[in-house]
Amino acid sequence: MKNQDIITSNDLRLNLNNAHCSQAKYLKIAQYALLLSCSTLPHLSFALNSGTDVDLSLNPIAGGMAGAAFVKPQEVASALFGNPATLSQFKGFNFEFGAAILEPVVRNQQTSNGYNNQSHSQAGNYIAPDFAISGEVSPGFVLAGGLNVDSGLGADYRTQPINAGAGLGLGGSGVGGAATLPLLVELLSLSANLGAAYEVDSKLSLGAALTIGYGMAQFGTSGNTSGLQSLTGNFGGTTSSVHNISIRGSTGATYKILPELSVGVSIKSPLEYNYHGVLETTVNGSQQYQNVKLDQPLEVTWGLAGNPNSDFLLEADAIWKNWSNSSLYKDVYQDQFLALFGGQYSIGNLQLRGGYGYSTEILRSNPNGTVGGFSGLGTLPLNTNVPGVLNSNDLISVVQTTLGPTVWQHTLTAGIGYAFSPKFRLDAFGAYAFEGSASRSTLALGNYSVTGSEWALGAGANFKF
Template identity: 30%
Template sequence: MKNSTHKSRHASLLAVAIGSIFSANSIAGPHGYDLHNTLSPASGGMAGTSLARPQDVTSSVFGNPATLTQFKGTKFSFGATFYMPEVELTHDGSITGTAFSEDSGTDIFAVPNTGITQDLRGLGIPATIGLGLTAVSGIGAEFRGDPGSLGAGAEFIILGVNAGLGYEVSNNLSLGAAATISFAELDLGLSSTSAATHDIGLRATFGATYDSGPTTVGAYYQTELKHTFDNQVQTSATSYASPEIEQPANIGFGIANDSLMGGNLLLAADITHKFWDDSKFWQDVYDDQTVFSMGAQLTSGNWKYRIGYGYGDDPTDTGTTGPIGGISQVFSNVGPIPLNQGVTQYIQATQAEVIYKHRLTVGFGYQGFIAPPIDLDVQFGWQFAEDRDYGTGNLSGGGHTNAETHSWHTGFALTWNL
């Protein structure tokens, strides 16, 4: 009876730790859990490639702001992408006390894609302004369907409103800057030790492009995006912690060329480096990450056919030992529990398994859909299954928890050209 009571108490405490300390952004996208235009209307069909010559206004507003000068007149785009993550978790019971195998119960996420650009050349200003709304990062996972998981599951969503300006310094060189005002909501799922809270953040993006004719190169830098969730986690009988979570700074470089097939074939490639290891909270879970993407677009009459491939390395920090975000323990009505190495690794497996490496995308566009000034863009994407073991345990791969993940997405947008 004594051993049974001890195990029950340990399981209850662990459930509190898992649900209280970590936001479930675990299965979002190829850039850790940031999106970076991978779900945008046209760029989504080119694996997110968009830093030199984006093919939709949303990708310009939320990517390299210097590319805004490439859009003339007035353009308004409205659409959405539907994203479905899948993850299967297997645990040997050494951490939770009960072995289990469970699929995530997360449903499809709808990601808005709205953008507008206005050319200012009619006013004698060689510039274009842009505004937009989309989800910039976040997603969710939950394994509450199996009691052995101890209720692991939560959700973290960040919506971004962007305002940007691209300025044409010369016929070849453009510079740009953008500001992101974000709204982040964190729901940890256990009302007894945490609460659903939100915060507003601010980020800046700076970029440049150089167009030499058939070839355009672009580069950009994004600052960190910080959110503080007040009194989110209970750490003792009388105190609460307010975790500070930073989306990492990013630096990217892109190149695009349309010299083939009479200018009808556009080839493009991007490389992005994400500074996870320097961002508060995530530096205890992830290492820096580099992501490559390449895409092609063939224009034939009113049709545009797109394909893309992307590769991102696994950002999992294999040397993590805890604590996370400076929080060394959480508290419940049955007492405190430390965030030791075993618990931290289990959290990585259940709610931070962004281990995708390969993604393949296709898409198409049609100019003059419904009416001459209205264009249609459609995209589909698949992130191939990956799996890995976490910690040391009794599974066949040598770990105590194994996560296998894959995902798919599809989306569309209508763009009015005025």
Template identity: 30%
Template sequence: MKRTFSIVFLLFLLGALAAPPAQATNGDNLIAVGPVSRAMGGVGVAAPQDAIGAVFVNPAAMCFGPYCPASEVNFGGTLFMPKVDTKISFPNTPSANVSSDGEEKVYPIPAIGLSVPLTDKPPFWRFGLSAYGVSGLGVDYKGKAVDRGNPYFGGYPYASGVYTELAIMKFAPAIAFQPFEKLSFGAALHVDYATLDLRAGSSTGYGLGVQLGAIYKASDTWSFGLSYTSPQNVNHDDVADFDQDGTLDRLKLESPHQVAFGVAYQPTNKFLVEADVKWLNWSNANGYEDFDWNDQWVFAVGAQYKVHPKLTLRVGYNYAENPVKEHNGFNGQEVVSVQGKSMMKYYYETFRIVGFPAVVEHHVTFGVGYDFSPRFSVHAGYVHAFEKTIKESGTDITGQPVNLESSLSENSLDFGFTWRF
């Protein structure tokens, strides 16, 4: 057991050091972690199918996982492939219009999870440990058309936010307690390691939070889950000169309150269907409230079917409305405050629309799992986020009419394996 913990902890550290930026899905959160949950639309509050999924969304579920009463280790990875582009147009001066495609990159995102029993008789206790890339977004328009001065209006920069890179890696030890046959409770400590680069160099910070959860297994076929995740604030020092006074400013970014409810129905050992609803409180989270994000309701549904004793197919759907508000009619010559720092309204709007277009809404997911033995299985999946465009209009810093537009779509490939012991 000590050897297992040592290996897993070492991999956690390697994963944290290698954590890259992701792109947005539900706001700037991935819809789920691990190839199983992601292939099922991100569901898992009531019946996650692996240790990663349980610790990520509801630690109480560790007591009712398909691996119980044994132990399980999961290793997973996601290859994230976003496609983003932007356009800035001037109705009165079409020759000043610019458009750019962001640099297309493949981002690897690690995920590692562990769940082990602490007792072998009632009341049951289990311990879990996970590390994963959970949040992030960014664009890279360096050297592109939007990354230069507008020659028609005094040479002022077309946009702020032409290079943004946010990545959040989470380390989560968890405990679950099952006092009764049909009821379990769980808690996890979330330790966040976040990096933010707004073209002035990378700024790192740490945040802390907790997650609480409960599972009620009403019958052999029905399960209900509830979880709450506290906000987690990270201070990023010397990240950008928002007020253009020659000094780099601090930006606070806070992962928001989250409340999730899920229901799972499993009429046979071959078939499982789950549905989740999640609320994300972006409008009261540091940073996101400053850039005027709406709260999100996330709706997810997923299913898996064992077509063969060794082969499982998975499918899912995930929807959440774009949280980035449109500010049509904005006055680009106004001055707004961002955490106490003054910023021209035009550059505030380009930062929101060009730099952080976290706007995708609809996701479809597919996946497959294969059991080589009762102890070892492999999983793969695919997630597609359909293209979504955000547009708004107002004036630039000279008072000329301007239209801002950004589009984002995403594809990702997921893979991983499970070892039970």
């Protein structure tokens, strides 16, 4: 980059307030403001079709039924982490442990003025364990506890960095891709649940659960950068790693309309993490670290399950997720509905399972101009507007496709299980979220598109005494 093309932080502030800046200078401003936005939001590549939440999609049995297990779950973990009222269906003593591997495939393409660059996230090989135990302490009253992964995010663009401002042709030079970002971001939330359910009578059951969440967060850049000479500090190593704890609650009910047909409803409160010192900024020459609040959303589920015959189980569930009121996510996501359909057919000791999940689009068509209330990275501001060159939310539109896309909407699953005895069984499942895509265009930053799909495999053991 030539010296005359370098913009310092002070230059940026001056140019934003000078109505007579040239368009070439504005283009450079847009480029460097984009660098900030790309460093503030983690990229989704963890859950199947339920936003960043896992729900029941990775449990050994429910995973084979697309997570449709909020009314008549077939394993204690799905009861404890789904609708707690269903714990009353697990009499005696039940113990389960399992794990799943999740592999996302996400590519982002940046194009403008004949320039074309594709970045493939290297994040993958995620392992999601689950464990649960329950006991009927008195007739109709069940207590349970367990641990699982409830949500996660991840991206790794160190070897295939995102190109910021591809093909801008700054100052008429025709140079494309003047800045690269080796993003490395990851969020992980573990939940320890304590639950209880009471069978009021032969038809009605009520339940509640308390979640103690442990969240870990890391986002920034890690690796070599180019085109960033004007940014002070080690911009190639801005990652931070922090953690926080939080609590949430859930409650639910199930009711037998007929001996063969049950309905259920549950509600789960938000899980709020407050991460301290996660992003560096410089104010009046003083280095500071910004805090951010992140909410896994309020969730409401309802559904019905029935047995057409003694060997056949069908369940249909719906889930509403209130992303639009969740801190950080609300800037890029909108409320989401999911429809889950699952079935199980028993042939003696063998069970065959299948499922389908559908989710509505989650990306907001008109995102906000900032993410999580971050004011900036270094002295570079978010929520920047340059008339005719940069809309105030252009940067976050780019963030949606580079760092925040949940684009898969259709998931197919299959599972199998075998009961070796009335006290012991093994189960396994596979799931595939079909490729989806999204794209955003900006005034001067070019076009950004993303395609993504996922697959998962899991297995577990169940004991009953």
